[in-house]
Amino acid sequence: MKTTKAGIIGCGNISGIYLKNGQETFEILEITACADLIPERAQAQADQYGVDRACSVEELLADREIEIVINLTTPQAHFPVAMQAIEAGKSVHNEKPLTLTRDEGQQLLEAAEQQGVRVGCAPDTFLGGGHQTCRKLIDDGWIGEPVAATAFMLCHGHESWHPSPVFYYEVGGGPMFDMGPYYLTALINLMGPIRRVSGEARITFPERTITSQPLSGRTIAVETPTHIASTLAFESGAIGTLITSFDVWSHQLPRIEIYGTEGSLAVPDPNGFGGPVFVRRSGDAEWHPVPLTHEYAENSRGIGVADMAYALRSGRPHRANGTLAYHVLDVMQATLDAPQRGQHIDLESSCERPLPLPMGLRPGLLDP
Numbered sequence: 586m587k588t589t590k591a592g593i594i595g596c597g598n599i600s601g602i603y604l605k606n607g608q609e610t611f612e613i614l615e616i617t618a619c620a621d622l623i624p625e626r627a628q629a630q631a632d633q634y635g636v637d638r639a640c641s642v643e644e645l646l647a648d649r650e651i652e653i654v655i656n657l658t659t660p661q662a663h664f665p666v667a668m669q670a671i672e673a674g675k676s677v678h679n680e681k682p683l684t685l686t687r688d689e690g691q692q693l694l695e696a697a698e699q700q701g702v703r704v705g706c707a708p709d710t711f712l713g714g715g716h717q718t719c720r721k722l723i724d725d726g727w728i729g730e731p732v733a734a735t736a737f738m739l740c741h742g743h744e745s746w747h748p749s750p751v752f753y754y755e756v757g758g759g760p761m762f763d764m765g766p767y768y769l770t771a772l773i774n775l776m777g778p779i780r781r782v783s784g785e786a787r788i789t790f791p792e793r794t795i796t797s798q799p800l801s802g803r804t805i806a807v808e809t810p811t812h813i814a815s816t817l818a819f820e821s822g823a824i825g826t827l828i829t830s831f832d833v834w835s836h837q838l839p840r841i842e843i844y845g846t847e848g849s850l851a852v853p854d855p856n857g858f859g860g861p862v863f864v865r866r867s868g869d870a871e872w873h874p875v876p877l878t879h880e881y882a883e884n885s886r887g888i889g890v891a892d893m894a895y896a897l898r899s900g901r902p903h904r905a906n907g908t909l910a911y912h913v914l915d916v917m918q919a920t921l922d923a924p925q926r927g928q929h930i931d932l933e934s935s936c937e938r939p940l941p942l943p944m945g946l947r948p949g950l951l952d953p
């Protein structure tokens with residue numbers, strides 16, 4: 586089968602796994618060009634992963650053979666780079682978050698619709714074996730009707746290890762915009778869309794001191810909430826509790842649990858592709874591990890891009906799509922708006938649950 590040619594813009598930390606999986610794992614993809622504001626980065630990745638050429642962003646966008654642009658730039662560049670790709674007539678898959686604001690997200694989706702191209706977005710971890718197994722357990726009724734979910738992402742921030750941690754504390758950063766996409770996308774895949782958000786948020790430490798190199802000793806003025814406790818009312822009627830925090834030294838909370846009318850489900854880390862998955866049904870004396878029902882339990886970043894490539898061929902919807910990512914963005918913004926305004930926020934956006942992946946896929950394929 587002819588491959589779908591893709592180009593990567595943004596050749597930083599996360600690009601390696603996309604390049605590796607693009608070139609080695611997914612049969613349908615071929616990454617033929619890569620670009621970065623820093624040309625040496627693009628050249629180094631092209632050399633390491635056998636990409637045809639490193640080039641400028643303009644050259645990559647002018648390449649008629651490239652159908653999909655994989656946008657792995659830093660968050661503030663997600664919108665302008667994706668718009669450029671759409672204007673060049675290409676489908677685009679952004680790293681998370683989709684954009685920094687609702688307005689940008691809407692503009693992006695509208696522009697793509699007008700151009701007749703697709704928008705995709707990370708995370709695609711919900712397509713991994715762990716989360717697809719959870720999806721199947723829920724869809725097959727193992728825990729009955731989901732009535733509630735808890736999700737917790739708590740740590741003490743990143744200034745002790747990250748080489749340039751300032752962006753984590755700027756508007757558009759914080760634990761919600763950094764990690765919320767994993768947790769919310771996972772919850773929406775399992776439970777469906779969210780209709781209303783409420784909660785509280787605070788900045789516990791208005792100033793942070795960097796202890797990592799090379800900026801050790803420099804202080805950061807914190808601009809965005811670093812502890813956010815949110816209540817999520819799902820369209821189904823289920824109630825979610827989500828806490829994201831950079832203010833907590835340690836905890837013993839699970840990452841995600843779903844509680845149903847017939848039992849409970851322990852969901853694995855949404856920032857990974859594998860398990861473990863546990864179920865404890867009404868009457869069970871203990872939790873039971875569940876073998877994974879689906880492929881792609883290893884680091885399969887880029888699976889959402891491969892899924893988009895198959896979808897472009899057949900005309901079916903792609904799973905890690907812009908409508909889902911926009912809903913996630915809307916929820917994230919609402920978790921900050923609700924405490925600021927002292928109100929529930931009724932969401933204007935919604936989305937379909939992405940279709941589950943089929944079982945028994947041959948490695949490297951997304952469609953049977």
Ligand SMILES: NC(=O)c1ccc[n+]([C@@H]2O[C@H](COP(=O)([O-])OP(=O)(O)OC[C@H]3O[C@@H](n4cnc5c(N)ncnc54)[C@H](O)[C@@H]3O)[C@@H](O)[C@H]2O)c1
Pocket residue numbers: 594595596597598599600620621622623626642657658659660662666680681682
């Ligand atoms: N690093 C991780 O572990 C990780 C994990 C998951 C998701 N992400 C997401 O991936 C994205 C990139 O993260 P990263 O850690 O690779 O960042 P990074 O800073 O290491 O790399 C980003 C690259 O994009 C380039 N860039 C920025 N603006 C550009 C533009 N306008 N045109 C061309 N190139 C541009 C930069 O020069 C840089 O090389 C972010 O959205 C982040 O949230 C990162």
